Amino acid sequence: MPPLSTATGDRLEPRKDKVAFPMPTVRDVSFDLFRARGMTTIFGNPGSTELPMLADFPGDFRFVLGLQEAVVVGMADGFAQASRRAAIANLHTAPGVGNAMGAIFNAQSNHTPLLVTAGQQTRAQMTLQANLTNRDAALMPYSLVKWSYEPPRAEDVPLALGRGIHLASLPPQGPVFVSVPMDDWYAEVDEGDALEAISRRVTGRATADPEAVRALAERLDSAANPVLVAGPDIDASGGWDAAVALAERQRLPVWATPAPGGGKLGFPESHPNFRGVLPPAIGPVAQTLEGHDLILVAGSSVFPYYPHIPGRLLPEGAELVAITSDPDEAVRAPMGEAIVADVKLTLEALLEAAPESSRPAPEPNQGPQEIPPSEPLDSSTVHSALAEVFPEDGIVVLESPASTLALRNQLRVSRPGSYYFTAGGGLGFGLAAAVGVQLAQPDRPVVCVVGEGSVQYAVTAFWTAAAYGVPVTFLVLRNDEYAILKWFAEVESVQGAPGLDLPGLDVAAVAAGYGVESQRATGRDEVAEALARALASSKPELIEVPVAPGMSLF
Ligand SMILES: Cc1ncc(C[n+]2csc(CCOP(=O)(O)OP(=O)(O)O)c2C)c(N)n1
Numbered sequence: 357m358p359p360l361s362t363a364t365g366d367r368l369e370p371r372k373d374k375v376a377f378p379m380p381t382v383r384d385v386s387f388d389l390f391r392a393r394g395m396t397t398i399f400g401n402p403g404s405t406e407l408p409m410l411a412d413f414p415g416d417f418r419f420v421l422g423l424q425e426a427v428v429v430g431m432a433d434g435f436a437q438a439s440r441r442a443a444i445a446n447l448h449t450a451p452g453v454g455n456a457m458g459a460i461f462n463a464q465s466n467h468t469p470l471l472v473t474a475g476q477q478t479r480a481q482m483t484l485q486a487n488l489t490n491r492d493a494a495l496m497p498y499s500l501v502k503w504s505y506e507p508p509r510a511e512d513v514p515l516a517l518g519r520g521i522h523l524a525s526l527p528p529q530g531p532v533f534v535s536v537p538m539d540d541w542y543a544e545v546d547e548g549d550a551l552e553a554i555s556r557r558v559t560g561r562a563t564a565d566p567e568a569v570r571a572l573a574e575r576l577d578s579a580a581n582p583v584l585v586a587g588p589d590i591d592a593s594g595g596w597d598a599a600v601a602l603a604e605r606q607r608l609p610v611w612a613t614p615a616p617g618g619g620k621l622g623f624p625e626s627h628p629n630f631r632g633v634l635p636p637a638i639g640p641v642a643q644t645l646e647g648h649d650l651i652l653v654a655g656s657s658v659f660p661y662y663p664h665i666p667g668r669l670l671p672e673g674a675e676l677v678a679i680t681s682d683p684d685e686a687v688r689a690p691m692g693e694a695i696v697a698d699v700k701l702t703l704e705a706l707l708e709a710a711p712e713s714s715r716p717a718p719e720p721n722q723g724p725q726e727i728p729p730s731e732p733l734d735s736s737t738v739h740s741a742l743a744e745v746f747p748e749d750g751i752v753v754l755e756s757p758a759s760t761l762a763l764r765n766q767l768r769v770s771r772p773g774s775y776y777f778t779a780g781g782g783l784g785f786g787l788a789a790a791v792g793v794q795l796a797q798p799d800r801p802v803v804c805v806v807g808e809g810s811v812q813y814a815v816t817a818f819w820t821a822a823a824y825g826v827p828v829t830f831l832v833l834r835n836d837e838y839a840i841l842k843w844f845a846e847v848e849s850v851q852g853a854p855g856l857d858l859p860g861l862d863v864a865a866v867a868a869g870y871g872v873e874s875q876r877a878t879g880r881d882e883v884a885e886a887l888a889r890a891l892a893s894s895k896p897e898l899i900e901v902p903v904a905p906g907m908s909l910f
Pocket of ligand 1: 810
């Protein structure tokens, strides 16, 4: 643990003389708390109510300015996920929280550990409801966070922030919210209490009941045709290697959980046992898993369905067991059994308990499909060009709804911590999160693959990328429409819906206006060359590619 010190860097020692050693303030202690937790990057968009928190900003902290609060939270979300620790997003009282609600919803779905703070009027003016008072601050984001709070006294702020950080970081991880009246930051706190609050450690990775693991290992081994469905919490829990080893030892074919919930990958997509991404609807999931008698789901809800295509929940004769660290995920599943425990630890225990299977290895999967050339390019062709130049240690952040499956099929991402997608489905995550991911992983090339419609929900993230020199490569697919919604219209038998076309949206020009070097590329080779150059560049760059309308699946 780093030494306990004040915000100005002085060590906190027990006070010997009250007069000679002034008491620390809420701000001193809160920054010490952040420091002790390694949370020295603060994403924010300040207003008058947040300035007292930011006063005399300590030199060992970094402030990352987002120009709108949805972008602030989206960047913090990507940063927290890619650094695997809680991050801070600081918002401007009620309007700032309001702007950020969609991004907080995404963070909740992503299981991202996030401390969201917001300023508030001074305590003296809250009851008379002076301008900018957030009247029911804790109510506002209530349903989107694990805990929402406004401390009753200024001196409780550090403990509340600490409580929030611990809770956000405990499984199932997720965002918390603390509202801080602006005068609280100057209040003095007792030094002994402060030291206690700062130095607390809370750990919460629960192991599974050994009996349940032993029984599951036996069932797995004696099943005729078991299958693994891999979800995002395999990667989040660090269980990647255990999932691979278990699939190999037990000869399991592996499906990825349906794309809407696959915020991260749970299994290498180029592995011979990997079969593909499950379709996101009830009937089609059961059809895809037909013939399996035991379905083991790890690190996913059961299942992130959408749209509603009814059918059997499970194939005839199949049983399902899910491993999840989220009790809510476990109890809301409409079928099967669940073990609530840390995903990595449980997979490791299962691996130890399960013998080498004598089943034949699954048929090796097919490589990416070749797509015939077209003009304009199909999104699949663009993704195959990306795959050609994608570096070993590359990271992709994806928000290109109509080409999600094509990217997964073409790119076959195969390292942990290399794929980010919002499990919540709220647009605006991709562009903002890519900036946060790159800030957390400065040595790995990050490409943000994004539709021109999706760009608009977080467009100011371009400015943060340019202003802070965050070298994300933005690959913008421009099809002049909301392609996925046209597909949904067919699925829902909706005709004549307006508002599904996006003519004339010049993203390259908009991004250039924010300071990002931008270009257009049209042919496959031109796209590949431009991507290779941008991925090697030390500044943010954007490549806009006109693509054919419609869905790309392969
Ligand atoms: C905040 C938010 N608003 C609206 C939507 C509905 N929506 C889902 S996909 C989509 C279209 C996105 O367009 P684009 O990025 O161009 O992708 P394409 O469908 O063309 O691949 C919209 C509007 C959403 N998911 N989130």
